[in-house]
Structure formats: C-alpha cells, structure tokens
Amino acid sequence: MSSTNNINTEEKILSAAAEIFQEKGYDGARMQEIADKANINKGLLHYYFKTKDILFDAIFSIALKRMVSNIHSILAMELPLEEKMDMIIDGYMNLLLRNATLPRFVINELSKDADRFIAKHLNSSANSIFIDFDASVKKEVNAGRIKQIDSRHLFMNLISLIVFPFVGKPMLQVIISIDNKEFHALMQERREAVKSFMKMALRP
Amino acid sequence: MSSTNNINTEEKILSAAAEIFQEKGYDGARMQEIADKANINKGLLHYYFKTKDILFDAIFSIALKRMVSNIHSILAMELPLEEKMDMIIDGYMNLLLRNATLPRFVINELSKDADRFIAKHLNSSANSIFIDFDASVKKEVNAGRIKQIDSRHLFMNLISLIVFPFVGKPMLQVIISIDNKEFHALMQERREAVKSFMKMALRP
DNA sequence: GTCTATATCATGATAGAC
C-alpha cells in the first residue's frame, strides 16, 4: 500500500505543475496538461490538490522563496560590499543557469497582484534588510573606495545585469539576432562579465 | 451615419484591448472585459475583430514595434558610441516612463512562441543591425577610449539597466521594500543614473 | 453598425465505482 505512493504521486504532481505553471503562467496552465505530464488523471490531481489555486500557491511559494531568499541571506551577512556583490552574482547566476524561466514566472505572477502574493507567501519580517546594503555602500563611498552612487540605483543595476538577460531573452534575441546556442554560451561567460563590469563602474 | 463611427469604435476597441492585454496577457484577457472597457457589447467587438487572436495580433504588433523600432533606428545611425548609448537610454526611458507595462507584455508573449511572433510581426530585414554596434565598440576599444569589453555583453548591460527595473518592479519592491511613490521617483532619476553608470564602467 | 440571444466548446471541479 501507499504511504510511498502518496509521496511519489504528490512529488510527480508538484514537479509537473512547476514546469507547466512556469512555462505558461497561471492563466495559460491547464489542469489536464499537468495531469498528463504527471501521468495521472484529472480526478486524482484534484484529489491531491482540491483546486488549481491551491496547487498554484504551492508552486509559487517555492519559486518566490527561491528567488528572494538567496539575496536576503547574503544581504544580511557581515561582509565587505564587493564580496557581497560577488556572492549575489554567483548565487543568482547559478540559480538562473539551472532554471532560466524562474524569474519571468515570479515577476509575472507577482505583477498581477503583488500585495496579495507578498502577504500570502512571504514572512513580512524579511523587511528592510536592504538598509544593511545601503549602509555598506555609504561606508565604501565615504572611505573613497568606490565612486559616489545612490545605493538603490546600484542595487537595481546589480540585479538588472544578472536577471534581465534571462527574462528578456526573447527580446534580446530579436535585437541582437543570436540563436539559442550562442545565447547559452553568452550566459555562461556572464558571471565574470557582470563582476568585472560592476567593479569597473565603481572604481574611484 | 457611420464612417466616423467606424473609426471611433475601432479606436475605442484598440485602446481598450491594449490596456487589457498589456495588463493581463493574452490568456488572462477576456473579450467581455475588452467590450466593457470600450463601452460596446461582445457582438460588436466580434464584428470588428472576428477572433480574439486577430485582435491580439493587432495589439501585439504595435507593441513589439514600439519596443524594438527605436533601438533599431538608433543602432543604424552613424554616431559615436557614447551618443548612441545616450540616445538609447533617453529614448527607452521616455517610452517606459510613459508605458511601464509595455516590456513585460512584449517579453511575455514573445516568450510563448518567439519564432512564430517574430516571423509574423517583424520584417526580418531588420536583421543584423547589431553588427554596427559591434563595430562601434571595437573601434572605441582599439582607440583606447573605452575599456576592453565584449560588445554583446555591453549591449545586454545597457538594455538590462534600462528595462529591467520596469519589468522587475514587483520583485525589486519586495527586496528593497519601497512603495510605488518612491519607485516612481527613482525611475525619474534613472535616466541620468544609467548614463553615468555606463560612462563610469567604460572609462579607460 | 449595433444590439440580444444562443450555439458551441473547453475547463475546473465533483460523484461514485473499484
């Protein structure tokens, strides 16, 4: 019997649902397609997750945490600014090279009703960790070790350089006209490219 | 009678559809909601645009062109690299400050089936304009006027810094924890922030 | 051109046998 089967089936569902939801979004995803991908039928799918919303929330919650927990834990560390930034670059690039559609999914669903999702899925305690980053930047600026810059723009620049190429891939490919293979090679190099670009921009 | 009414109604539909599709995407948009926003009924909506797909294509085509035509025309110009980049920053930031949801919409729908959309909506002649940018960068690098850098990464960096904050707004707000008002103020400053960041990074 | 009413179909969800 089936305490083992339970787990296998539920995991099969979650894994299938993650793929479908990430690829097509909540609105585009079909319970039938998720059931097919998990090799079960709709009835059983609804047995494990009563509604599409409940299943979606399970997937989205994991995705959102994956997307922000890295950065929160790094920002909370006691480290020099440069090391913090390098760690963020390494951490995110590793994550995104493995799961390129994650940020687009999170951003999209978040943008439908950000407040609701944040309240629902995030321990609001995670608040205001950014003030540490801000303090780091001001310290480095005052010590003359980096150029004067607004820490919020600096932070946005950092995240933009890392995340956007993955999110905006289809648009970038239209403009630059490179194929998937070239694109992938470019992303492999990008970890170091972003690190050096940030350092170049900040040198006094 | 109604040659005037035609135009007004069609424009009302296009304007309503643009709002709804951009906000909710193809899958999330409802013909009923578009009809409501245009102050007509579903029957009339289908009289002007036989299917949802046809209406969507009309909207998406405009959005895609708006998103890439700027940049294509600028890249095609005979101008020093720095001026080119400043023009791209100004052009895009103006566009996005006026229509912040445009890039997310384009990227999303594009990512569903990039090839189909590109073939359908873009004169494929627009190809390979990027080689001009590449040549500009190499010239500046060889002349020692900017730091050594891969032109494709440089281009990605430029677009990322401009576009991502608008696309990733909900996620950035989760991490930085700023409200809409602060965010808007930040975007107002950002035009100059990006210009100076790019120049700082490239100085030899 | 514009409206109301309706056909058609797809989807999320449930009921009930095994």
Added chain:
DNA sequence: GTCTATCATGATATAGAC
C-alpha cells in the same frame, strides 16, 4: 488512492433582429 464519468460554468464565437 485511483479511475471513469459527469456537472456546471464561463468564454469565444455566431445568428439574426433592428
């Protein structure tokens, strides 16, 4: 737990009166 119906809803699309 798993499956096979089946229901109920809501969405696109059409028909036909005005």
